Amino acid sequence: MNVTLIGAGNLATNLGKALLSTGFEINQVYSRTKKSAELLAGKLDCCFTNDIEEIKKDSDFYICSLKDTALEDVASNLSVNENAVVVHTAGSMPLDIIKTATTKHYGVLYPMQSFSKNKEVSFKEIPIFIEASDSKSMEIIKFVSSSISDKIIELSSEKRKYIHLSAVFVCNFVNYMYSIGADIVGLTNLDFNLLIPLIKETASKVEKMSPAESQTGPAVRYDENVINKHIELLKNKPEWAEIYRLLSDGIHNKAKLK
Amino acid sequence: MNVTLIGAGNLATNLGKALLSTGFEINQVYSRTKKSAELLAGKLDCCFTNDIEEIKKDSDFYICSLKDTALEDVASNLSVNENAVVVHTAGSMPLDIIKTATTKHYGVLYPMQSFSKNKEVSFKEIPIFIEASDSKSMEIIKFVSSSISDKIIELSSEKRKYIHLSAVFVCNFVNYMYSIGADIVGLTNLDFNLLIPLIKETASKVEKMSPAESQTGPAVRYDENVINKHIELLKNKPEWAEIYRLLSDGIHNKAKLK
Numbered sequence: 167m168n169v170t171l172i173g174a175g176n177l178a179t180n181l182g183k184a185l186l187s188t189g190f191e192i193n194q195v196y197s198r199t200k201k202s203a204e205l206l207a208g209k210l211d212c213c214f215t216n217d218i219e220e221i222k223k224d225s226d227f228y229i230c231s232l233k234d235t236a237l238e239d240v241a242s243n244l245s246v247n248e249n250a251v252v253v254h255t256a257g258s259m260p261l262d263i264i265k266t267a268t269t270k271h272y273g274v275l276y277p278m279q280s281f282s283k284n285k286e287v288s289f290k291e292i293p294i295f296i297e298a299s300d301s302k303s304m305e306i307i308k309f310v311s312s313s314i315s316d317k318i319i320e321l322s323s324e325k326r327k328y329i330h331l332s333a334v335f336v337c338n339f340v341n342y343m344y345s346i347g348a349d350i351v352g353l354t355n356l357d358f359n360l361l362i363p364l365i366k367e368t369a370s371k372v373e374k375m376s377p378a379e380s381q382t383g384p385a386v387r388y389d390e391n392v393i394n395k396h397i398e399l400l401k402n403k404p405e406w407a408e409i410y411r412l413l414s415d416g417i418h419n420k421a422k423l424k
Numbered sequence: 425m426n427v428t429l430i431g432a433g434n435l436a437t438n439l440g441k442a443l444l445s446t447g448f449e450i451n452q453v454y455s456r457t458k459k460s461a462e463l464l465a466g467k468l469d470c471c472f473t474n475d476i477e478e479i480k481k482d483s484d485f486y487i488c489s490l491k492d493t494a495l496e497d498v499a500s501n502l503s504v505n506e507n508a509v510v511v512h513t514a515g516s517m518p519l520d521i522i523k524t525a526t527t528k529h530y531g532v533l534y535p536m537q538s539f540s541k542n543k544e545v546s547f548k549e550i551p552i553f554i555e556a557s558d559s560k561s562m563e564i565i566k567f568v569s570s571s572i573s574d575k576i577i578e579l580s581s582e583k584r585k586y587i588h589l590s591a592v593f594v595c596n597f598v599n600y601m602y603s604i605g606a607d608i609v610g611l612t613n614l615d616f617n618l619l620i621p622l623i624k625e626t627a628s629k630v631e632k633m634s635p636a637e638s639q640t641g642p643a644v645r646y647d648e649n650v651i652n653k654h655i656e657l658l659k660n661k662p663e664w665a666e667i668y669r670l671l672s673d674g675i676h677n678k679a680k681l682k
Binding site for chain 2: 176233234235257258278279280281282284285287291292293317319321325327328329330331332333334335336337338339340341342343344345346347348350351353354356358359360361362363364365366367368369370371372373374375376377378379380381382383384385386387389391392395396399400405408409410412413415416417419420
């Protein structure tokens with residue numbers, strides 16, 4: 167099967183590599199930025215273009231991994247073979263956004279993971295949420311996604327929005343907490359790596375018990391003495407103090423409900 | 425060496441087990457609550473009391489793992505042998521809070537980890553931050569802490585406060601993000617375990633790159649389309665919407681500074 171990647175960002179890079187390694191042929195990479203297209207095409211040993219009209223029509227499968235706002239525009243300009251399947255990979259965009267004029271077959275292939283270009287991930291365990299316009303497309307999307315992952319879940323656009331939202335909390339917001347933690351540790355001239363055992367244990371705990379059960383710290387026992395001291399330490403960082411206050415209140419209110 | 429545990433909470437439980445397994449003798453457990461004292465004493469094969477005046481004077485090392493606000497009161501009522509060393513385990517409390525009338529030897533032994541009574545942790549990798557009133561106490565505190573961990577760091581009370589604050593962000597607040605994520609996934613009737621690969625990858629990424637480099641998601645690229653949709657999804661949960669907005673602004677502002 168021939169695959170075209172439309173987009174050359176973190177997700178396209180990781181998907182492209184994973185598909186190539188399981189035997190798919192990458193036909194072409196498109197990106198608005200020539201340099202990005204060329205870079206990824208180099209990694210995947212295929213041709214590239216930055217002109218949407220030069221996207222080749224002879225692929226079986228088109229994966230659009232673009233900024234959400236670019237999807238509609240690309241879909242409406244995309245001209246492909248009538249048997250081709252076109253999918254997008256966005257957590258929060260509806261199925262129909264990727265409908266194109268030239269094929270009736272389209273869908274969604276949303277791998278829930280945090281991708282960086284320079285850190286390879288193993289796709290095997292990553293849940294991929296899929297959706298399709300019709301049964302033939304569904305079959306092909308399943309074939310492609312199950313070649314790289316063991317966890318394929320059919321899910322409506324409506325529910326996928328919530329899954330994406332939860333991913334923002336457990337990944338993007340969590341990483342921001344790491345980032346503030348790193349900045350605070352930096353104030354003492356100690357090394358951020360000292361926090362790694364705590365970070366790993368916190369992540370590992372929720373495999374064994376629910377996050378509500380594993381909650382610890384001053385906020386859950388509402389230790390006002392510690393909370394007030396911490397807020398005092400943040401007096402030169404009012405935005406962190408506000409985060410501290412808001413999250414501590416949330417933790418405390420949740421604990422009270424138990 | 426004989427150790428007395430003052431307090432029978434999560435940390436006392438984990439410390440007691442770790443010390444017992446490396447050859448220390450646990451002499452006695454004290455807790456205000458008789459049941460907690462008895463339960464932990466049963467696990468550590470020692471006697472217990474819930475009367476502060478019955479704390480035995482013949483231990484070499486007293487570990488006070490109590491709510492911060494209880495430390496001063498217990499320290500002022502504690503009567504021990506003049507050669508004994510008394511330590512507290514609190515991240516945010518100064519060294520002197522644990523000064524007692526009967527011994528000149530006191531200090532701090534703060535293991536930075538999230539402890540639950542029912543999940544055993546390996547102490548080996550956990551950083552323990554220590555501080556002491558005098559060199560003899562420091563020697564003994566080093567001996568005790570290095571018997572259970574390989575990472576012993578001498579640190580002033582002033583700097584320890586910041587380390588504790590950073591731990592609140594990377595552990596307690598992170599766990600609260602997991603908790604909100606779990607509640608949101610619950611709305612779709614999907615299983616929280618689907619988020620585990622994402623949680624693990626997010627934690628593992630910051631071993632390889634800084635949290636600032638590993639930040640992904642709609643906020644870092646300021647994808648207002650997604651951000652607004654997510655806030656709309658949270659319209660019945662205004663407290664989560666406020667957290668979403670505040671953290672997204674923080675991520676975006678930080679990314680702009682890079």
